[in-house]
Every structure is written in C-alpha cells, then in structure tokens.
Amino acid sequence: MIKSSNMNQDVFVHSSAHVSEKARIGPGTKVWINVQIREDVVIGEHCIISKDVYVDHGVKIGRRCKIQNSVSIYNGVEIADDVFVGPNVSFTNDKVPRAFNSDWKITRTMIENGASLGANSTIICGVTVGEFAMVAAGSVVTRDVESFTLVVGNPARPVAKIDKSGNRVKEV
Secondary structure, X not given: OXXXXXXOOOOEEOOOOEEOOOOEEOOOOEEOOOOEEXXXXXXXXXXXXXXXXXXXXXXXXXXXXXXXXXXXXOOOEEEOOOOEEOOOOEXXXXXXXXXXXXXXXXXXXXXXXXXXXXXXXXXXXXXXXXXXXXXXXXXXXXXXXXXXXXXXXXXXXXXXXXXXXXXXXXXX
C-alpha cells in the first residue's frame, strides 16, 4: 500500500489497496480490499470505495459517495456528491474503441448529485445522468438521463419520474 501525503489521517486504506501518492482523499473515506487509485484522483470526504474498485488517473469523485465492488471508473468520468454506484457498474470513455487507434480521445461522462446506478448497469461515455436520477440494475445508458427520472432496460428508457428518495411519483 502506498499512502499519499495528500491523505488526511482520518482516511482508512486497507493494506492490500494501492493508492497513488498523487491522489487526494477526503477525511472519513474508506478504501477497501484490492482497490487501485491512480495519480491525480480527487475523492471527497466520507466515501466508501469497496473491494476490487479501479479509479483511473484524473477521476473526480464527490463527497459521501458509495462505490460498490468491482467498479472501474475511467478517466473522463466525473461523479458528483451523494452518488451510489452499484456493484459491477461499467463505465466507458472511448466512443469508438479500437486497439490500434493510438490517437483516440476521451469522451466525458457526468454523474450528477444524488444519482444512483444499479448493479451491472453500463454507462456509455458522453452521457450525463441527472440529479437524483436512478438507473435500474442491468440497464444500458446510451443517452442523457433527466434529473429525477428512473430509466430501465437496454437501451435504458424513462419509465417514471421519482422524488429525491427514489419513490415513483409519476409514470412516464
């Protein structure tokens, strides 16, 4: 384990985790088993970074986020405050992936305040998931998700407007 000099004393890092000395992690955050956090990552206070998570260089994660097991967050993904990322959520950052393309460009993705991404959902790069939106487990998000909206399926489609707590308030 590498413990960053930019890390507050109140950060827990499991002995099997690898945290770059150039990462900044806020107080109260817990980094669990087999996590890798690369250089220039910024993680806010009171987050949980669960087992087997990979956080690529330059990623920003807000405060009070829960990143569940086996999530890879690639450069170009930004996660705001109070976001839940379920187990095995898949992010992408290359619109046209080719192994032989040496000059590919990162396509940015934004997950806004309070959003929740269900287990095994896939977030295709270039989208914004709005504030307090919810992505159902297993869904594939190929377009922006409006704030306070529940999306389901492949491709993910809006099925309901929801409140801040995630309760359905109006079917779409």
